[in-house]
Every structure is written in structure tokens, then in C-alpha cells.
Amino acid sequence: SQQGEEDPQALSIQEGENATMNCSYKTSINNLQWYRQNSGRGLVHLILIRSNEREKHSGRLRVTLDTSKKSSSLLITASRAADTASYFCATDDPGGYQKVTFGTGTKLQVIP
């Protein structure tokens, strides 16, 4: 079963605009990660945020985490056509082993 749900399911923006994706999850976590997937191929790790962090930046990416609401957001600033991909949040399993549970994904299209 999917732990997280991304919102929106699909997003279409113009190049240069910002893109915001949200993720909600159900159980407690140690950390939350965001991944990008191009055209149904392998996933690329973007950023990891720990449960005791509220915000993290990496280049044009900004991730926030609100553990009280069990939600996270990914902001991509100044989007580029190359950012077109599916984006997934993934949460770990605090039960002891490193199972990663993925959400349903947001499909982002950046129009040149």
C-alpha cells in the first residue's frame, strides 16, 4: 500500500515559474525523501529531510516538513523544461529496517 499521497497528481507550468508539490503520509517517520523519475526509468534522489528538521534547501529545491500535520512540500524554483518528470515522496519505516514507502507521485510538465 502507498504510505504517501502527492498532490496534485499532475501539474503543468511555464518555464521560469515555480512548482509546488505536496505529500501527505500516515504514520510516524524518521525521515522523508523526494525522488525524481524521468519517463518511467530509475529514480534519482533529490533530497532527504529528517523528522527533526523543518526546512531544507538544495539548489533550486526547497523542502518543508510538518510532522504534526504529516505533510511535506517540494518547491522547485525557476523551473526548466528539464525538470519535466514525476516526483515522489518516500518515507522510511521506523520499525527497524530501511523499507522506503513511496507515494503516488506528481507528474510535472514544464512547458518551454
Added chain:
Amino acid sequence: GVTQSPTHLIKTRGQQVTLRCSSQSGHNTVSWYQQALGQGPQFIFQYYREEENGRGNFPPRFSGLQFPNDSSELNVNALELDDSALYLCASSLGGASTEAFFGQGTRLTVV
């Protein structure tokens, strides 16, 4: 990086298949995921130092092996049409908060 083989595979219902993964050097943990079209990856199982370390909601006909040389296998017996999916392996150093590195996946089609 993490490499998977083959990239594409077509099998007939009822057959058996073996998918291979070569982990990033030094990583002691490998996880396998199944991703159906339009869905997020679903956790199949994880191996840590050649022992199964956790399993998702998949039947026993999905099995795996991890070898000391950074390679691993996913075996699926008695293939069903619903097994058609992208199969991804991911390697990591293990632990609660470490980044997983994914291969490009094997696209399996069962006809």
C-alpha cells in the same frame, strides 16, 4: 552506480524470471521494488549482508538473493499477467536515514 539487467524482458505466463542488479560498491543493503504503470514503486523486500531483512506484501513466489560481490537477484516464479511492471533495485549503506541509489530498472512484460 547501480546497474540492472536486462533492461527489457518479455515472458509467458507461468514461466520463471531472474532479474539482476549490481549494487554500488561498498553498499551492504539492496532493496527491490515493483512499479506498475502510473503508480509509485512498491517495496518487495530488502537484503542486508545476504540475509532477507524485511518483506512487503508480495507472495513467496517472489524471492531474492544477495551475493558478497555487490550483486543480487530477484526471482519470480509462476509469472502472472499482473507481474508486468518496472522492477527497480536500490542499494544503500543501510541504517535509518541513508540515501538509496536506484538502478534504471528492468521492464518486465508477461504475455
